[in-house]
Amino acid sequence: MEETIPGTETAQIPRQRGASLLETAVRYAEERHWDVVPGTWLEAVGGEQRCSCEDPACALPGAHPARADWASQATGSATVARRMWQKQPRAAILLPTGRTFDALDVPETAGCLALARMERTGLTLGPVTSAPDRRMRFFVLPGAAAKVPELVRRLGWSPVSLDLAVLGEGEWVAAPPTRYGVRGAVQWARRPTPANRWLPDVEELISAVAYACGRTR
Template sequence: MLGTRRRTRTALWQAVSEYVEQRHWPVTQGTYLVRDGRSTRCSCGRTTCAAPGMHPADPQWSSRATDAPAAARYLWSQSPDSTVVLPTGRAFDAISVPRHAGRRALVRLERMGTPLGPVLATPNGRFFFLVAPGAARELPHLLYQMGWDDAELDLRCHGAGDYIFAPPSPLGLLGAAEWIRPPDGEDAALPEARLLLGTLAYSCHRNSPRAGNGLWLAS
């Protein structure tokens, strides 16, 4: 158990260093599970926590996220088990779809030679495609232009005021987030949402005979 915790801490610290120093992505700390006898509890300390180990640790996370290496090192030196939260709407937005739709779309996009950015998967069954900032604001109009205005798609866009969990962050008892396509290069340009959206929307539509559970946008 102690060895596993050390490896997790090392992996989290290496990830934080990469995101801040190489990618220049703002980071903030997320909660984690704390062993309490034979059970576990959220590090936030609330006994009624609705998402143990799966939310930002600081209520002011958006304004306090940092891309300064010294500040990030200090935060994780104080709380090395903290998961890594990446605010969206700054360095990137993220489009998320169900895992099966994401895998199908990724294969198709790669076959078509579509420029892609990083793609990650979370253990609750979602794929996240990182795209250039502004996607959340443009998404409704883009979908309308593509003829998906009346379609019910389980497709979400995370922009300003939202966040995603970065690999290798453990998400409660579900497992850890992982890269399907890791970030490649410090200055690699992220694709525009419009280049991916048609394929993602079609894959979501195919994923469910009733076309998913509705279109969700980041608040």
Template sequence: MEDSIAALSRLAGEQLLDTAVRYVEERHWDVLAGCWLEVDEGGAPRCSCASGACSAPGAHPTRPDWAAQVSGSAAAVRRMWQRQPRASVLLPTGRTFDVIDVPESAGFHALARMERMDLPLGPVISTPARRLAFLVLPGAAAKVADLPSVLGRPSGALDLVARGEGDWVAAPPTRMGGGGVAQWARRPTALNRWLPDIEEVLRPLAYACGRQAAGARGR
């Protein structure tokens, strides 16, 4: 049994490494090896950071100075996973892209609407926390902070989070708290190599988040 678990862990680590290298080589994204999920004595998953109060089990940097460890070199990424074979794949935001993080239901509604409108779209990550993360050009975080003047409503009224410089997003196929896996709702392809500006997708996303908030208040 232990041998089979070790074999599965090794295969998972190889998949994470291979994927991280592809992100660097094919998309020119910077990558960071983060914490990972382990199994405690009772068989429950826990974060490798060993904190009982961990807010992002298996999906956060391993050290405070993580920004200095980020790399866009395939050789450096391979060295990261040699040291931490089960590490999660983290992508720092505020560099080649920012991320707009919204609830899953609102995100899929906005995604379908934007596809019908033929708006430019980049890759989109789906997380086990039932969130969608839309990749957009850097600088989005500052523009989202200006939501009141753009949309005529307070930014705090919408469950729409911008992740820019100093933040990160867990990338597929990272396992996260609860045993779920980050997946691509819209995979990176040659057709979406060029990311949209936040101004091209902000209104549909904000509209979908606003509809969800109104529905929640009406229940």
């Protein structure tokens, strides 16, 4: 079952209900061949939802790696993923970047503007997440981290002037339906489909994304 919530007039954000974290993690590994790794989870303490890391000042409660060696624990095996989430069914689903994809990380306002612009030009997108921290992540081919600074400069922008980051090797994206504390759950702004299995190169998206970040900074 899907529920649609407003993003912009031209960009609607679908939300999937009913699928467990275990089922979804297995599906990411099985259907998309993405590596997955369990993260932290939320625990009820004194009537409040707190991160399992036990840090009261945790910036990403329930949505960050649970152990230092998380990257080496990530798996693309659906069988192993099922065993991992059977041990901790509430664990966040983290997708390591720098492997099958990198991700452009931008503010939600800029992300919605970029999506609308891309739709008007008929650009083929990969999956895009929208998270409760009001950030959107656009999935692109690996290697984007090395390309973006020069691409942004060619477009006439200073890389440090834009709120545009690239998540590559050693980083991660929290995947739906992972929850961020009391702020809500990660959702798909553009969900994975057979049509977007082949990801775009960052060069195809950077103009629209940089323009949107510049307009909304």
